[in-house]
Amino acid sequence: MRNKGPKIIILTASYGNGHLQVANSLYQECIRRGYDNVKICNLYTESHPFISEVTEKLYSKSFTYGKQFYKLFYYGTDFIQNKKMLRWYYQYGFKRLTSLIETEEPDILINTFPINAVPEFRRRTGIVIPTFNIITDYCLHSLWLHDDIDKYYVASNELKAKIHSRGVTESKVVVSGIPIRPSFSQSLDKSMLFDKYQISPKKDLILLIAGAHGVLKNIKETCETLLLKTDHQLAVVCGKNHSLRNEMAQLENKYRDRLHCFGYLERIDELYRIASVMVTKPGGITLTEATATGTPLILYMPVPGQEKENARFFSEKGAALTAKNQEELLNSIDSLLKSKQKQLSLQLSIKKLYLPSSQEMIMTDILKESEKISRMKNHSTIKSQKKKLGS
Incomplete structure (x- = not known):
């Protein structure tokens, strides 16, 4: 044949x-x-x-x-x-x-x-x-x-x-x-997603993406600080970093109603859609995925090389905030979640970069x-x- x-x-x-x-x-x-x-x-x-x-x-x-x-x-x-x-x-x-x-x-x-x-x-x-x-x-x-x-x-x-x-x-x-998974272009009911992940639609959700190999720094410490100082909900995607997933388990048990931890997720787009803000490394694919969902971004500690250059491009376009350390990250999350206008501005700017x-x-x-x-x-x-x- x-x-x-x-x-x-x-x-x-x-x-x-x-x-x-x-x-x-x-x-x-x-x-x-x-x-x-x-x-x-x-x-x-x-x-x-x-x-x-x-x-x-x-x-x-x-x-x-x-x-x-x-x-x-x-x-x-x-x-x-x-x-x-x-x-x-x-x-x-x-x-x-x-x-x-x-x-x-x-x-x-x-x-x-x-x-x-x-x-x-x-x-x-x-x-x-x-x-x-x-x-x-x-x-x-x-x-x-x-x-x-x-x-x-x-x-x-x-x-x-x-x-x-x-x-x-x-x-x-x-x-x-940049080609991304077709699931990012689907239209989904947000209320269904909140129910699926047992996340309350009444509180802001901070999504932290550790990357495929879980390389985002100081995740546990950042989560502890946010859980202690705010009443926000957190979702952490650990990727294939099993040691990080295990490390987060104890904290997750303590804050079961506000902290949700995951390993590798095929339908990660679903969390992008319900997040009020996403903290991530500025990899080209993750950034492109966020342009599809319009998720407000904070790019955390970009390393020299393509990460730094990607972060610079998105920052100059008004499509993301950049945090060089944990203090800047916490301040950026706080100021962003206190201002719906800032969130909307980031959403509009990032959506302009999306090419379906x-x-x-x-x-x-x-x-x-x-x-x-x-x-x-x-x-x-x-x-x-x-x-x-x-x-």
């Missing part, structure tokens, strides 16, 4: 959960269209499992102990414009990628992480496979840029302008938004662009063959 649709490989990496989520959103969109020859490949994990495991752990530590190291890496590699100096990075995963292309013979390659082994394959071999980058933050890092990327999909006009300023043709950059149906727009454009590239490639091949025959 013949497979339906083009062969698509979506390449991603495990440095944070966002890249994987975007890859899965695009995969689900392909399945929705009836394409059955689509594969997600975590290239670095498949290429160098031990090195990937170590570097992923170092990345997660960058949110706590290794801030200066990550700052040096992030801004250092962004500053390097000489591609020869980054050749080591272009090599990473190249052997596995070559094997994957030889085995799968894909029609389309999509990056949800800046994997430069992909455009390097074209540069070295001359084999043209339509290649696309989905930038998963609201800021630009030069590792995303390469001459042999056919198109970029970005979250904002400002990001498009930055890429254009680096010498990329405007037509190669599409302002699409991103995965649909991206896949439609990718399919159209890849057909155009394939036609040009075939035309070039025929022209070359005719020239040889003529000689």
